[in-house]
Ligand SMILES: Nc1ncnc2c1ncn2[C@@H]1O[C@H](COP(=O)(O)OP(=O)(O)OP(=O)(O)O)[C@@H](O)[C@H]1O
């Protein structure tokens with residue numbers, strides 16, 4: 001097609017200018033992508049670290065549990081519910097918890113803590129707790145011991161094989177009390193949690209709280225963080241269906257609530273949203289600079305070619321075809337820069353994906369202080385690549401409108417004489 | 419003979435509200451098919467303005483421009499563009515060609531706009547470039563051609579659309595005298611052999627001598643219209 005050929009050749013007419021324009025787009029796209037995927041990567045890690053250690057991306061609770069955290073707002077095991085969780089492909093793993101607040105005491109010191117009753121195997125699949133043991137060992141099936149987070153152990157001055165006393169409120173007003181042997185010390189990647197967490201085997205926790213076979217929550221991990229809303233809705237629908245058909249297996253009085261990680265950890269979500277907004281602003285500034293560059297190119301191009309445009313219109317070229325060629329040229333140029341930018345970002349991002357940056361020294365300390373994991377691994381979500389491409393292309397398209405208007409207003413003789 | 423161009427009381431006033439300039443002032447003129455006419459006159463006499471009005475590149479302040487009986491001053495801009503493509507060939511003073519296209523592509527381009535089939539395009543392009551003596555330069559870009567060669571390609575391009583007539587505003591102004599004479603000889607030959615109607619403006623006496631009709635403008639008015647024996 002002659003018009004495409006014309007656009008292509010015109011693009012290379014002022015080789016230097018085209019190269020400058022293309023390379024500035026290339027760097028902008030590359031930079032914007034890397035900036036974005038690094039940031040999202042940091043948050044992916046931070047969010048998954050946090051939710052895997054605490055509440056999952058989604059959590060099933062007894063209605064009303066979240067507000068008062070009462071051990072009375074618990075639910076019994078229900079095979080139909082478990083069946084639903086086990087058959088949903090988007091749910092990678094899930095773990096049951098029986099959580100309660102308690103006082104941990106050694107005689108000298110006392111501290112309020114969160115005691116979590118866990119299913120050792122399921123817990124490990126979600127939070128990889130056994131890998132975080134810094135001394136001692138992980139809990140066995142039917143273990144009578146307890147795991148303490150590092151900061152808590154330090155505060156209470158406890159080591160492996162020492163004994164800790166827990167006091168709390170049990171099911172339906174019972175007093176909860178127990179004496180436990182410290183089996184292991186856990187070092188968590190999130191400092192805040194390090195100060196106040198302890199884990200009992202599920203049976204141990206039930207005995208402590210006198211609940212019998214009850215849970216405070218099931219925490220669900222999903223394959224893709226973005227699917228949280230959709231999975232939640234499906235589960236709610238299925239649970240409603242389960243009730244309708246359950247008959248014998250339906251436990252009266254047990255109604256479920258499903259919460260998302262954003263609801264349970266609003267600060268984390270807000271932090272993420274804020275960083276995301278910051279990132280959008282940064283990219284916006286970057287693209288503004290690029291927009292000026294592209295606009296400059298358009299102005300120069302229009303100026304240089306006025307005479308030629310005049311001739312073309314004089315000999316009978318329709319203005320919309322002429323404008324089409326010019327816009328095609330600009331889009332071709334922007335597309336080249338954008339595709340090169342995406343192509344350039346790809347290996348870079350993949351490299352860091354497989355060779356995450358491990359911050360050392362002060363950087364690591366600072367990162368931990370702000371609850372960041374000191375490992376930076378970019379997100380490899382294609383979406384972030386494509387969005388940047390769209391951004392540049394839309395800038396180019398919008399700016400080409402200027403060329404369009406200019407050509408539409410052009411008068412052949414004036415243009416020829418310019 | 420057919421009358422191709424008919425001007426009635428044609429005028430063009432620039433800056434009518436401030437200091438009016440009567441660039442074309444009540445011109446009546448008829449151009450017959452097959453004529454080879456030079457438009458002459460001192461600088462500022464209105465030659466370019468008149469040619470632009472005839473070519474539908476500008477709208478007059480008054481009067482009519484009829485091309486084969488059709489008054490083009492009533493057409494809107496888009497219609498005029500289409501009308502020019504189908505009926506009028508243009509040769510401008512200089513830089514007529516699209517710099518990024520070769521001589522062949524420049525000539526072919528108009529036919530592409532007219533949506534002519536490839537076979538027809540290829541044949542006509544080859545014929546036209548041969549006629550203007552540039553078949554060996556077909557793949558050269560304008561920057562690789564001399565000014566005279568560029569003007570010859572422009573003539574070939576003007577012919578490629580099979581127009582009813584060709585307008586040329588000082589086509590030799592930027593050429594040395596040898597190239598100018600050469601261009602005029604090619605135009606004269608196309609006029610004679612293919613009966614193509616030419617209307618061109620010029621200051622150059624040797625170019626004027628090649629014309630068969632000479633129309634002289636002064637202050638936007640036709641002051642003489644004579645037949646000439648080319649030599
Ligand atoms: N766009 C314009 N605005 C105002 N006045 C104009 C414009 N174009 C031409 N003129 C005036 O109109 C008159 C005729 O100009 P025109 O260019 O038609 O003359 P010309 O015979 O072609 O001159 P030359 O031989 O120098 O090319 C001149 O006085 C000129 O200054």
Ligand SMILES: [Mg+2]
Pocket residue numbers: 465466467587
């Ligand atoms: Mg002139």
